Amino acid sequence: MTYKRQQNIVIFTFLLIPVSLLLLLLIYPTFQLFRYSLTNWDGYSPTMSYIGLSNFQKIIFDFPDAWKALMNNGLYFIIHLCVMPLELIAAVLLNRTLKGSSFYRFTILMPYIVNGIAVAFMFSYIYSPMNGPLNELLKAVGLESWITSWMGNRSIVNYSLVVVSLWRFSGVHVVLMLAGLQSISSELYEAAKIDGANFWQQQWYVTLPGVRRVIEICLFLNVIGALLQYDIPLVITGGGPGTASSTFGLFAIMTAFKHNNYGLASALAVILLLIIVVLSTVQNWLIREKGE
Numbered sequence: 001m002t003y004k005r006q007q008n009i010v011i012f013t014f015l016l017i018p019v020s021l022l023l024l025l026l027i028y029p030t031f032q033l034f035r036y037s038l039t040n041w042d043g044y045s046p047t048m049s050y051i052g053l054s055n056f057q058k059i060i061f062d063f064p065d066a067w068k069a070l071m072n073n074g075l076y077f078i079i080h081l082c083v084m085p086l087e088l089i090a091a092v093l094l095n096r097t098l099k100g101s102s103f104y105r106f107t108i109l110m111p112y113i114v115n116g117i118a119v120a121f122m123f124s125y126i127y128s129p130m131n132g133p134l135n136e137l138l139k140a141v142g143l144e145s146w147i148t149s150w151m152g153n154r155s156i157v158n159y160s161l162v163v164v165s166l167w168r169f170s171g172v173h174v175v176l177m178l179a180g181l182q183s184i185s186s187e188l189y190e191a192a193k194i195d196g197a198n199f200w201q202q203q204w205y206v207t208l209p210g211v212r213r214v215i216e217i218c219l220f221l222n223v224i225g226a227l228l229q230y231d232i233p234l235v236i237t238g239g240g241p242g243t244a245s246s247t248f249g250l251f252a253i254m255t256a257f258k259h260n261n262y263g264l265a266s267a268l269a270v271i272l273l274l275i276i277v278v279l280s281t282v283q284n285w286l287i288r289e290k291g292e
Helices: 003-036 054-062 064-095 101-113 116-126 133-140 157-182 186-194 199-210 212-227 231-236 248-257 262-291
Strands: none
Touching: 003 262, 054 262, 064 101, 064 157, 064 212, 064 248, 101 157, 116 133, 116 157, 116 231, 157 199, 157 212, 157 231, 186 199, 199 212, 212 262, 231 248, 248 262
8 A cells, every 4th residue: 555545544534524524513504594584484394395486585574573683793793892892902901911911811701601590590599679789789879870680671772782792702811822822932022112203103103004814813702702692582581672682593483483484584594694794704804905
């Protein structure tokens, strides 16, 4: 047996399991998702009828609540995007020699480690209108006029839920950016100092280019996290009051499991998948254009 053939056998052996898992757990379910989106399957009947693009047509023209839910996803996306510069600043500060910096790093990552359902229940208690800690705190500092039903007020319920999302996910962005900062050679900063660059100029010309790839990852995670958001509103508000805090993912889940319309829910999931691909592609293109 030749060396080239032995090499090909080894490569094939090592790739067999991961490729098989990829086909089994990603490619096949995605294919089935597209297939179900063209049917009227109710989730439990042994047969289904193909109805073409009727589900997509129904979503576009007959489901305004779905697009309102998508607007709520957009709120998550925009606010997380606006907070990202603050996350980078936090990473820069943690990257410097600070007393207790290891404790701070652990603290900001802890919310991401905690189970999402536990986080939702915790904030349900914090936002409770009946002796909830938040309202009690406002009362204690003399801000009684700010006291409200945080989960029952249509005008602020989504902002209250976004705060929960920020508390849970911002820490992992900071840790990723911190890892990117630590990969930048200190010699680049020393060279910048020799050239007369101040602290902010060093961040602009050394730090930002050095963490550009990490920022791309954080932006991608932001798109996925914002558009797939469902567990926090599901547990805290159930999409209420009414459908004011429903998200696109939650709308799809309710369509599948509450209304037993898996075909329509699959079409919603396909639309969500396409939106994620488009937004991620546009973000990466913009970052690369700016970088070049």
